[in-house]
Amino acid sequence: MQVVIKSIQAEDPNFSGSGYISLAVIYAVFASFNWLAPSCLSYLGPKLTMIAGGITYIIFVAGFLWPQTVILYLTSVLVGAGAALIWTGQGNYLTLMSTQKTISRNSGIFWAMLQSSMLFGNLFVFYQFMGKEIIDQHTRTIVFIALTVVGAIGVGILFTLPKPGADGSGRADDGLGSPFNALKKSFALFKTRDMLLLSATFFYTGIELSFFSGVYSACLSATLRFPDPKRLVGLSGMFIGTGEILGGGVFGIFGSKTVKFGRDPIVLLGYLVHMLCFFLIFLNLPTMSPLQNTRDPSFLANGHPSEVVAMLCSFMLGFGDACFNTQIYSILGSVYEDNSGPAFALFKFTQSLSAAACFFYSSVFELYWHLAILVAFATVGTLTFCAVEWKAHRHLKAKPDTPFD
Known part of the structure; x- marks a missing residue:
């Protein structure tokens, strides 16, 4: 834009x-x-x-x-x-429109379809804006x-x-009641222990959303030791989109199988992928790249950044993001099945608030500060998600697994 x-x-x-x-x-x-x-x-x-x-x-x-x-x-x-x-x-x-058994599958399919826009949209604009x-x-x-x-x-x-x-397709509503009652439910839900814990996970997804959608592409275009840094911006978007689509597709296709082991292994996978990704970005790109064009050397051989590593990091940013977001959708649709409207609204409130914060400090922070903030919030957000998931898993085991009706 x-x-x-x-x-x-x-x-x-x-x-x-x-x-x-x-x-x-x-x-x-x-x-x-x-x-x-x-x-x-x-x-x-x-x-x-x-x-x-x-x-x-x-x-x-x-x-x-x-x-x-x-x-x-x-x-x-x-x-x-x-x-x-x-x-x-x-x-x-x-x-x-989901049941306890299909919410993970449906969340993964939704996420893959949503993120396909990153691949096709970037391809379209890449060719239209070329040269x-x-x-x-x-x-x-x-x-x-x-x-x-x-x-x-x-x-x-x-x-x-x-x-x-209609025609037996899902439940008619989740009992929000009047508009004023729905607002009261949102405030009450926000103060609960589980939602406060999940807010840390939501906050991390907002920060990393801003990082991969804005900061990382700016870093690539400003790293002048790349042969053609401007070309990498469009390619990076395509690789991020590919990672998002693959992550959503895998967790969609195998949702019924992965949910048996809980949502926490997938979030832990996303955490590990992002940690490796942040380390490779640290090695590959100079710290001043978010703020200005720079020819500073990287920590890789001969001080030259690698395009292959840069695109690998783009893919990992997308795949890790899919791990977090598909499981957030799944846990909100499962734990808050009778309160899903306010739950998803609070998720997007916290995520968009942290995204705005990241856009704000992006104009003054060097790359290494970005990475340190991401590592800290990823760690906290993963731990809090696992705490809520383990509680939900214990609660689910204590009662029969019945579909929504």
Whole structure:
């Protein structure tokens, strides 16, 4: 978005919008509106909530066809609210349409489908923007018309989804009650021991989301010892997407088998993958790379960073992220089966809040500080997740395994 906005500014001096400010607005509204999303969910139901959220994405993307500073910031507010709606709605819908036995499988399939956009979207933009320092109006029009059409098709598909409870397809609702009652449930749930423990895991996923979606690509493009650093940005996104798709696909296909051993082994796998990844990034990239172009040497042989290691780290960032997120979806849909709307809203609130924090300190912190923060929160988040999972596993063993009805 920032590359496109710089190109717009080159053509229209009156356009003063900023991609970074737009992102800050989106995440601030996203975090705040998550508290109201369960109330909207109780009034509209999960299907209409997802549709309403999806429409805001179409409006935001289409706004780039008529670039105006006011339109950029107004649609940023709109899509921030819409993001809270669509994430809370789909989490609730996923729970209502699943059973204890299928929630892990369905979470993995959902995650793989979601993250496929990173692969196909990056491929599309990679070829459209190839060899261009300035993204001209014709190219921008092609890109944003295509994205708007894809968004419209997506929302159209949401209209075809069965309503929970219709024809025996899942449960009709999870008893949120009135909009005000749904808000009260969110506040009450946030203060419980298990949700406070899981919040540490949510917080880590927000930090690493910001790291791999923003900071890491900036590090690659600023490391001038690479032969063609700008080319690596698009390739990195594709490898991250591949890792996300593989992780979600594996845990989706084998969800019924992996759930027998609990969710904690998969989260521990994600933790170990990320720890190895952070160590390789430490060896491969200079510490000043998030802040400025640099020719500082890496710790690898001859001081030259490795493109292979860089892309391996991209893949590991995506795969580890899939490990964490698929199991978060699974545990929320299982432990909070009767309170899934507020539970998913609190997850996205904490995650988006930490993502905003990471974007904030990214402008001043060197790479090694980023890695230290990631290691610390990954360790705490993994331990707290395991504590909640072990408690849930004991509770599940103490009663018969029955599907939702």
